[in-house]
Every structure is written in C-alpha cells, then in structure tokens.
Amino acid sequence: MxxxxxxxxxxxxxxxxxxxxxxxxxxxxxxxxxxxxxxxxxxxxxxxxxxxxxxxxxxxxxxxxxxxxxxxxxxxxxxxxxxxxxxxxxxxxxxxxxxxxxxxxxxxxxxxxxxxxxxxxxxxxxxxxxxxxxxxxxxKDSTSSTGDVFELLSKRELEILPLIAKGYGNKEIAEKLFISVKTVEAHKAKIMEKLNLKNRPELVEYALKKKLLDF
CATH class of the missing domain: 3.40.50.2300 (Response regulator)
Structure with a gap:
C-alpha cells in the first residue's frame, strides 16, 4: 500500500x-x-x-x-x-x-x-x-447536509468566522487575509445571515459550540 x-x-x-x-x-x-x-x-x-x-x-x-x-x-x-x-x-x-x-x-x-x-x-x-x-x-437521511456549517459557508467565510469569534476587528482580519475591509464586512454579513445569528456574542457562542476556533 x-x-x-x-x-x-x-x-x-x-x-x-x-x-x-x-x-x-x-x-x-x-x-x-x-x-x-x-x-x-x-x-x-x-x-x-x-x-x-x-x-x-x-x-x-x-x-x-x-x-x-x-x-x-x-x-x-x-x-x-x-x-x-x-x-x-x-x-x-x-x-x-x-x-x-x-x-x-x-x-x-x-x-x-x-x-x-x-x-x-x-x-x-x-x-x-x-x-x-x-x-x-x-x-435522518444520511445524505442531508442541513445544518452542516462546512456546507453552509464558503472557504473564505470559514476563514473569517473564527477570526471574528477570537475578537479581531474588520481591519485586522483584512490585513491577515490580504483582502479589503469592505470584503470582510460583506463576508461577515453573509455569515450572520446564513447562520441566522444577530450579533458577535451569538457568533462567538456558535463558533465555540461547533469547535471552529481551530480552523
């Protein structure tokens, strides 16, 4: 092998x-x-x-x-x-x-x-x-992907979510990922919408629950 x-x-x-x-x-x-x-x-x-x-x-x-x-x-x-x-x-x-x-x-x-x-x-x-x-x-049907955060979010959104949860600001995230602040803000809005979250504390709680901080 x-x-x-x-x-x-x-x-x-x-x-x-x-x-x-x-x-x-x-x-x-x-x-x-x-x-x-x-x-x-x-x-x-x-x-x-x-x-x-x-x-x-x-x-x-x-x-x-x-x-x-x-x-x-x-x-x-x-x-x-x-x-x-x-x-x-x-x-x-x-x-x-x-x-x-x-x-x-x-x-x-x-x-x-x-x-x-x-x-x-x-x-x-x-x-x-x-x-x-x-x-x-x-x-449930094992082919269903409902609720799978790795299906719901794009690769870039999966990169941004843990950084938001760790407390980084939009400017810091933009510098880390070499993208614009506006792009970060747009992705953040999409993340909140896709996951049905209303604010940062909810996002932090979600990230902790799903054990996303390592990713």
Missing amino acids: RIVIADDHAIVRSGFAMILNFQEDMEVVATAADGIEAYTMVAKHQPDILIMDLSMPPGESGLIAVGKIKEDYADTQILILTMHDDDEYLFHVLRHGASGYVLKNAPDEELLLAIRTIYTGGTYIHPKLATSLVREFVK
Missing part, C-alpha cells in the same frame, strides 16, 4: 511514517503539512491511502481538503486521523468521501487495522464514534 501522511506537526508525520514503513505491506511515499500540500502529493504520487489530520493551521484544514481530493482522485482512500472526537466532523468527512476516522490516541494496532480495512474497500470508524453514526443514520 502506497501512503501519504498529512499533518501539520513534523514529529507526528515522522512517527507515523516510521510505524507504517515497518509494515511489510505499507510504504509512505510522501508527507504533507496541510490540505493544499496533501492535494499536491496525492496528485503527484496517486497513493492508495491518504492519512490526513483535520486541523492543520495555518494551512488548509482536512475538513476543506477532503472533498477536493476525493472528487479529483477517487481511487485514493482517505483516512482521517485526528484528536477531534466530534460527531459533526465525522459526519462531514464521511459525506465528502473519507473512508475512515481514527483518533490519534488510538493504539498503533487500530491505525493499522483501519488502513487495511479501507484499502480493501471497507469503512473504519473509531468505536467511540460508531454509535453516534448509527444514531444519526436512524434519525
């Missing part, structure tokens, strides 16, 4: 690469530090498996990258390896083509099992989150 690892921490990439390269049936062909680099490495190497973290600041997150990569490189199976044991993240990445979801605190044996499972066409979900997935499937 040819594998690419995407994580923003070099020591994490090296550690997982060492574990995987020790396996007779696995080879890490490339690593990446964020979603954009992950896309580039997948395009270059056409791996069987992409192991990707969700939060990779300041680069593009796995939440954004997973759909792009799966759409263009359907033969590459995507395994999310993250610290986030959050139902919404799980549902989002599965809807956008990920085949597995494992927590970073899982034992090495579980990671290896997940890789081999998705390589053979299966799906692997960390046991702690599997119950939530079943409940969601029973509760």
Whole structure:
C-alpha cells in the first residue's frame, strides 16, 4: 500500500511514517503539512491511502481538503486521523468521501487495522464514534447536509468566522487575509445571515459550540 501522511506537526508525520514503513505491506511515499500540500502529493504520487489530520493551521484544514481530493482522485482512500472526537466532523468527512476516522490516541494496532480495512474497500470508524453514526443514520437521511456549517459557508467565510469569534476587528482580519475591509464586512454579513445569528456574542457562542476556533 502506497501512503501519504498529512499533518501539520513534523514529529507526528515522522512517527507515523516510521510505524507504517515497518509494515511489510505499507510504504509512505510522501508527507504533507496541510490540505493544499496533501492535494499536491496525492496528485503527484496517486497513493492508495491518504492519512490526513483535520486541523492543520495555518494551512488548509482536512475538513476543506477532503472533498477536493476525493472528487479529483477517487481511487485514493482517505483516512482521517485526528484528536477531534466530534460527531459533526465525522459526519462531514464521511459525506465528502473519507473512508475512515481514527483518533490519534488510538493504539498503533487500530491505525493499522483501519488502513487495511479501507484499502480493501471497507469503512473504519473509531468505536467511540460508531454509535453516534448509527444514531444519526436512524434519525435522518444520511445524505442531508442541513445544518452542516462546512456546507453552509464558503472557504473564505470559514476563514473569517473564527477570526471574528477570537475578537479581531474588520481591519485586522483584512490585513491577515490580504483582502479589503469592505470584503470582510460583506463576508461577515453573509455569515450572520446564513447562520441566522444577530450579533458577535451569538457568533462567538456558535463558533465555540461547533469547535471552529481551530480552523
């Protein structure tokens, strides 16, 4: 199995690469530090498996990258390896083509099992989150994306929302993202409208509830 690892921490990439390269049936062909680099490495190497973290600041997150990569490189199976044991993240990445979801605190044996499972066409979900997935499937149509903030907001809006929630002003956000203050104001208005929020305190509460500050 040819594998690419995407994580923003070099020591994490090296550690997982060492574990995987020790396996007779696995080879890490490339690593990446964020979603954009992950896309580039997948395009270059056409791996069987992409192991990707969700939060990779300041680069593009796995939440954004997973759909792009799966759409263009359907033969590459995507395994999310993250610290986030959050139902919404799980549902989002599965809807956008990920085949597995494992927590970073899982034992090495579980990671290896997940890789081999998705390589053979299966799906692997960390046991702690599997119950939530079943409940969601029973509760509503699993193809519905209603209420998924990563569907509702554009990539730029997903960049701006956490900055607003952290207290940055329009001018500071504009400087960070190299856009105009008017553009920031326009995006802010769209965010508030799409999420049905009335003021900054509501936006901060929403960002905290959805655990968006890392993104």
